[in-house]
Amino acid sequence: MNQRIVSIILLNYNSHQFTFDCVDSINEKTQDVDYEIIVVDNNSSPDNYTALEPVASRPNVRLIRSRINLGFSGGNMLGIQFADPRVDYYYFLNNDCLLRTNVCSQLAAFMDATPDAGVCGAQMFAGDGSRQATFGYLPTLGSKILGHSFVRMLNPALYPPIRHIYTEPQRVPFIMGSTLFVRASAFHTIGGFDVAHFLYVEEEDLAKRLLMNGFYAYLIPQAEYVHFTGQSTNPSYDVEKEYYISLFYYFRKYHSWTERALFRAYYFIKNGRKFRRNWIYARLAGFIWRGSPMRESLRYRQVIR
Template sequence: MNPGKVSIILINYNSHRFTYDCVDSIRDKTKSIDYEIIVIDNNSLPADYEALKPIVDQPKVQLIRSRINVGFSGGNMLGVQLADPKANYYYFLNNDCVLRTDVCSQLAKFMDVTPGAGLCGAQMFTGDGSRQITFGYLPTLGSKILGHSFVRMFNPGIYPNVRQVYTEPVRVPFVMGSTLFVRASAFNLIGGFDVAHFLYVEEEDLAKRLLQKGLYTYLVPQAEYVHFTGQSTIHNYDVEKEYYISLFHYFRKYHSWPERALFRAYYFIKNGRKFRKNWIYARLAGFIWRGSPMSESLRYRQTIRS
């Protein structure tokens, strides 16, 4: 069987040291499949970009500088446009990850023998070796109001236990966005990522649209990677707000108006009741009550670097 080729796409944003480590791990672990690495610098500070430029001296690596921060989805879509059009798979990998096994070969082999799979992911670990939750559930009113444990009793196939240790591939609702290994033909068919998602909910939306085409998402636990978690994202009110902008964009795409109203009430109460812990939750509750408008997204604050 021809193992094909994988186009690996990384986004760098003021975190060049992690990008070097990620690329080193890819080159060290990938043995059984042809690959290319496309690094998108998402308008990092000039000093970080200058420190990143020598990465192109390594084989199979190309570096593209975006003069504006186009977010997670936009940066990956830029990488896709520069990828080998004959690539069989795209591997969207966070730059703050390192591979523990030959992940690309393992996931490609699984996809080759699983025609119904459109997307899969490897098992995630932290830097100290702890196994991490690697997949989640697509948001539904039932799971939010009744709880995941309750709905799992009635439909365990849709709600597999996220804390269980799996030793064989398992079908899951979606895998975490730090490692998204997707069949190129399927990704191209649905038009790729929805670039309206600037920082969050891209993985849920991707899995949902593939599912609408009859293609499933899997966790392949034999493939393993380490994620050092959010090294290029500073969490503050604006970033937390961005999550709800993306989440409610997802709801507007896939849920009716009455459902969206119930989701709004649920998240308003969820955040509002935590205001004593941190005043940011009261601000988030107010933002959610206003409908989490897309017009307040961080994407509209970006400037083009000269």
């Protein structure tokens, strides 16, 4: 049997050292698959890109430079255009990650044996070695208003416990975006990532569209990786706004007008009641009340270099 072909796509944004370490861990741990590493620089600063360029001399690496920041979805969609056309699986891996096991071979073997799997992911660990949540729940009114504990009692198969330590593959609602191992044929069928998502909610949207086409998401706990969370994004009001821009775009795609109005009220209250903790929450509440307009996304403030 021929080895499976895996295209591993990493995005770099002003974080070249993480990219070097990630690439080295991939080359060290990956066996029994035919793989390539495509590094997409998402318009880093000139100095950072210059520091990144030597990564192209690492084994199996191709470096691509974008003149604008395409965000998570757009950057990965740029990367797949340079992937081997014979690819069986894409592995969209955050550059601030290190593999602990032979992840690509483990996930490919599971996908080979599980025809209804559209996406799967390895078990996440933090830099201090602690086990981290690797999947989440798709946003629904029931889960937001009634709480996850209540809806889990009603439908435990749809809401598996996030903090449980799993020892066998587990079907889950969606896999975190730092470790998306995707069946290429299914990914092609749904048209890939929706590039209207700039920074957040891409994994929920991907899982939702795969599910609508008969493919499920799975956690594979035997495969393990370390994620040094959030090294490429500095928290700020503008970045927090991006989450709600993407979230309400998701709601507009999959929920009715009435449901969207209730979601807006829920998140308005959720943020507004925390204004004493930090004034940023009051600003976010106002932004949500205005409908989280996409025109205020950071993507539209860019100047092409």
